[in-house]
Amino acid sequence: MTRRDTYVCGIDAAIDVVGGKWKVLILWALNDGPCRFGELRRGIPGVTEKVLTSHLRELESDGIVFREEAVEGAVRRVTYALTPLGVSLNAALAPLGAWGREHLLNGRASHDHAAAS
Amino acid sequence: MTRRDTYVCGIDAAIDVVGGKWKVLILWALNDGPCRFGELRRGIPGVTEKVLTSHLRELESDGIVFREEAVEGAVRRVTYALTPLGVSLNAALAPLGAWGREHLLNGRASHDHAAAS
DNA sequence: TCATGAACCCACCATAAGGTAACCACCCAC
DNA sequence: GTGGGTGGTTACCTTATGGTGGGTTCATGA
Numbered sequence: 094m095t096r097r098d099t100y101v102c103g104i105d106a107a108i109d110v111v112g113g114k115w116k117v118l119i120l121w122a123l124n125d126g127p128c129r130f131g132e133l134r135r136g137i138p139g140v141t142e143k144v145l146t147s148h149l150r151e152l153e154s155d156g157i158v159f160r161e162e163a164v165e166g167a168v169r170r171v172t173y174a175l176t177p178l179g180v181s182l183n184a185a186l187a188p189l190g191a192w193g194r195e196h197l198l199n200g201r202a203s204h205d206h207a208a209a210s
Numbered sequence: 211m212t213r214r215d216t217y218v219c220g221i222d223a224a225i226d227v228v229g230g231k232w233k234v235l236i237l238w239a240l241n242d243g244p245c246r247f248g249e250l251r252r253g254i255p256g257v258t259e260k261v262l263t264s265h266l267r268e269l270e271s272d273g274i275v276f277r278e279e280a281v282e283g284a285v286r287r288v289t290y291a292l293t294p295l296g297v298s299l300n301a302a303l304a305p306l307g308a309w310g311r312e313h314l315l316n317g318r319a320s321h322d323h324a325a326a327s
Numbered sequence: 328t329c330a331t332g333a334a335c336c337c338a339c340c341a342t343a344a345g346g347t348a349a350c351c352a353c354c355c356a357c
Numbered sequence: 358g359t360g361g362g363t364g365g366t367t368a369c370c371t372t373a374t375g376g377t378g379g380g381t382t383c384a385t386g387a
Contacts, residue, residue: 103310104234104303110314111306112229114345117221130364144345146365162364169353171364178313185309186221189228192302193220196295197227231375247334261375263335279334285384288334 107185110155113148115140117186120175123158124183127174149173157182224302227272230265232257234303237292240275241300244291266290274299 100106122136152158157179161172217223239253269275274296278289
């Protein structure tokens, strides 16, 4: 992500956080509630495990998602969820999503990316 | 930009349009009104002519900016301006900019990226 | 006449982002 | 005791993106 240290405005910085190829898809998937790693992978067709891992790590270090690892008795169970910051980011993303739906994929099948679940 | 042909949601597509390293800066600069090429270059420190040209071409082919070349008598005078679509994109970008300002560069000097000029 | 500015184009290059594929430890079911 | 699922890691490899440094045309200014 080339994480820059100087931004000239807020969008600049926000795009840097959200600009990865699969980032918004991850945010969108997590918007419905916490997900396990495998659920995310299956829910985002085309993403590889490596890329999903690294994107999740970046989102985690940006404070957007929250990783919870529970080794309950037997298997390890890792759950990813949006932090409050992630929820607010999703809300801020909503108008852009509406714009994209309206102007970019007019009439094509598309899902809704609303802010609140 | 790898211009994909299938998008799973609107944000996905919008990020693809706006995801270049300097795209939002260009949009932001054009938000104050039409600019000539040299003005843009001077107004966005760090961007090279080649990258500025190619990003402007992409934004133009996406219908975001409008390029007007006027050879008025002597010199060629090229002016770039936002199309109505570009104006609406900027408006849709505003909440994301506000989010970035608030959460990413808290307290640092930053300019405002409002929708309407 | 030479230099400078505008608005590029072009060839090449460096890096970073993303993709492929293999491997790992752990546990469970068969 | 072998295979499958979970949740990864690691080492490459490819491609896209952006950067460097030149060249270009026309006009103006000194």
